[in-house]
Amino acid sequence: MVYGLFLCRGDARPEICRDCINLAAADVVKLCPNQSWAIIWYNKCMLRYSNRSIFSSMAERPNVSLSYLEDAMEPYRFNRLVATVMKDIATRAPNATSRTKKFATKEATCNAFQTLYSLAQCTPDISSEDCYRCLQDAIADLQFQLGGKQSGFAMYPSCTAQYRTSPFYSLNQTGLAKPPVSPQHPLLLPPPPPPGRCNRSKFSLCSECESEYHCITITSSINNFQTILLYSGKRGISSQTVIKIVVSTVGFLVLSCFLCCVLGWKATKKLTARKTRNDELKAMALQSLRFDLSIIEAATKNFAEVNKIGAGGFGSVYKVRKMGILTDGQEIAVKRLSTSSGQGADEFQTEVVLVAKLQHRNLVKLLGYCLERKEKMLIYELVPNKSLDHFIFDLEKQRQLVWPLRYKIIKGIAQGLLYLHSDSRLKIIHRDLKAGNILLDEDMTPKISDFGMAKIVGENKSLQHTKRIAGTYGYMSPEYVVHGLFSEKSDIYSFGILMLEIVCGKRNTSFCQSAHAENLLTYVWRQWKNGTPIDVMDSALRDSYVSNEVARCIHIALLCVQQDPEARPPMAKVVLMLSSSSVTLPSPQRTAFYFGTITEGKPSIMNYKSDQSTSSALATVNETSLTELSPH
Template identity: 55%
Template sequence: MGNAQQREPRLQSSSQVNSQVTVLTSRVAELEGHMYEVYPFYQQNSTSAPQPSPGALPPPLPPKGKSKIPTIVAIVVPIAVSMLLFVVGCCFITRRARKKRSAAAEAPSGENDISTIESLQFDFSTIVAATNNFSDDNKLGEGGFGQVYKGILSNGQEVAVKRLSKNSGQGAEEFKNEMVLVAKLQHRNLVRLYGFCLEGEEKILVYEYVSNKSLDYFLFDPEKQGQLDWARRYKIIAGIARGIMYLHEDSRLRIIHRDLKASNILLDGEMHPKISDFGMARIFGVDQTQANTSRIVGTYGYMSPEYAMHGQFSVKSDLYSFGVLLLEIISGKKNSYFFQTDAAEDLVSHAWKLWRDGTPLELLDPSMRDSYSRSEVIRCIHIGLLCVQEDPADRPTMQSVVLMLNSYSVTLPLPEQPAFFLRSRTEGNMPKITLESDLSVSKSTPSVDEASITAVYPR
């Protein structure tokens, strides 16, 4: 009995159990109300759905198809642009490098960079292959400065290769720097220098190839003189004058040619004149700015009296040589022709006598008797005699000569008596000097440079 009474408080009545179940049920219903909509969906018009608590709303989902596209574009586009610029830059650099290598090794066509030594330097093996190891079959001529060969580079480009004699007065670095300067002298009436080769004692120049040999090849050959009518000769005279004016006044360097003669005037396929050997005096160690020199380079008959006798040279020395050349072009005879005959006068003396006697047209080449401009011929003879006057101060500048050739409104002064080399020698007034003979040797193949330099050393 006692134990039964003690367990009795633990037992709950049915009413208590029911009340607890009711409480639990209501609590579950309350919790479910937050998760499910318990209002009747078929009475929407009459009863509005209760608004869920703001704090109980789940985070909103991003709209589909819009959130990732800007990010992808922002990443992909810069990468694609960078890759494109990189590829274009690589292509540009590669193409430029290829052009530079081609320009240096395969004779440039006119657009190469000649600001550095490397852009001008040829390998000796390239020169050997181009000239067939300096074969005699490729030899075009020989002069005081060396031998000239025709060369064909691996790309088919024809060039003229001048193998200089080993008595050049320049060292390697000076020679290289000189080449950079000379290569920058570009004019339609100058033979273009493509580059050089320097290996050991070998000093080699690579020029453009000029197909129609030199002026003397046509001018002094009776069978070929007919190819040079007066119109063509007049254009040659004007072209030579423009080229010398460029060297004297318009180029980066003030160059005095000092060996201007017919064999140093080359003719291209259209018979346009191109002056060659315009940098030889610089390469062979003679200062172009000095007023006197003990080493006289040139060819007898073309040298001015002050240069041949006293070693004094200037731009007026080139004017004298141009005057002699001009008279040769008109007459079709070498200045040395008169020394080889019984005539006691040279070409300059002969032209002056005809001018003084009023019969200048007798100087004209007989092959042009039928077609020529009388006024042009007389004007050219007049200019030639102005250039060979004995006093250098009386000679015109080359700029004045170009103006005289192009404008008939310019009044020409009367020429003074020229220097008579032969008469001076006969009378014993000229100092004794040793004259080396002309060393030019021509072959029948087309030539590029048959230059000959006769060195004159006073005793």
């Protein structure tokens, strides 16, 4: 069985759409003969087919990023404008009416001579949530691979995002105002390659795709339908090829040493070329994220104390208003890392590029960095309502967090953690999830922050070991504290502790009344075993709580803090448990209990203040790197 799907751009007239699809149907058979699946993009339409069902399933691979115009005159300002505009249409496109088929456009003024035109669209078969996720990743490609260019395309099987400094779409079909007419800039595309050859010089293919999709063609066709084609599959072997293989095999027995040398040289050359390409992509990404030290010094008034909003072992955090390089007067936070971090410039820059690609509404966004002279600084979006501990551990302010709001915060944190563990391109273990690292925006939406101790691990690596125990006492899982073993189940343990703190309104480490009293975890476990879990609830919630939701959150939290890491549910299951009351919850096993302090021989513990918050966090290991990279 064959499954097919086509999509015309939201502004395309019916006759243009029909012509484009007819062209695509003819080209895909001609250019991709005898393939089990294929996908072909044009300016006005996209067509794909497969021998497996592709409907209602968001696909991000293969994907292509393309740019064909020169650099913008003011790359810093231009990049910020592109980010702001694309973020807006990525939010509007998934929620567009069926008539516009998940399609959105927006124009913004670059300067007195230029206007930015942007477009985002998803295939109508995927959900609004998947559409948003797809566009976020596509926009990330635009920003980090093509940053500073006056044009950019990012094409995924389920979505497309693009921008140009000249009009390239018509808005008559959407009922919106038509942009001013200006001469079209033709795409400067190379001629079609001869059969059997591939040209990759004008665009960036996702690094994960290179080994899987073996032929990429850039070409042009009638009616100004520019084409980008990807296809995959294996072709049959002809009899002539069989003869050549036999002859080559015999020759190989004679010339094996020579061939090994040749193959080794070619492999080295290929690796060198790939490294050069990766270095070029990294340099482009860093250029789009870099802030000049002089600009930051001017904005912070040479790091004046009046602008400082936090400090600790990592360094200091400063609040900056209306920096000149930001087009919308956005407030930002500048995190000035301590000079004693011990992190090299290359390692710092690599980590900046990786972490900046994380895009989720429940993660604090990294906007850029500064690496100049001996200074290393990170620039984040500023989250105005400080951290979660500023509210839940304050007797007055905790009354502002009624139960529906706390429940929303719990589910938002779970979504952000699920993204880190499973949905992002990088599998990330946070290792320091706590109330002080959950920031709240103006709508009280939670955002996970401070990736200072995060680990980026391979997809197939489930358990890691470290000799450096880094984290916050009370939130760290027992297998991590005692043996230095950590995985995504370590984060799930921390999330369970955090859930109990949100429900109970008490710190897990300040619950003890004496040296031998029970802690928060043992108290909740005892009440659970006695059949009175609601008794642990924060008294400030008495007028707003929903008993079955509170009891369910306590139940899920106890599942997350079980002593056996394998018994803890994965974050995907936790999110499902929180979002659907119909999911049956298993009985929790024995929880992990903490008494006393970390065993002798472990790293020393220090206090510091949480990011962008004036409230103190508890006993946290002083570790200042942005992330730690694991070798794959």
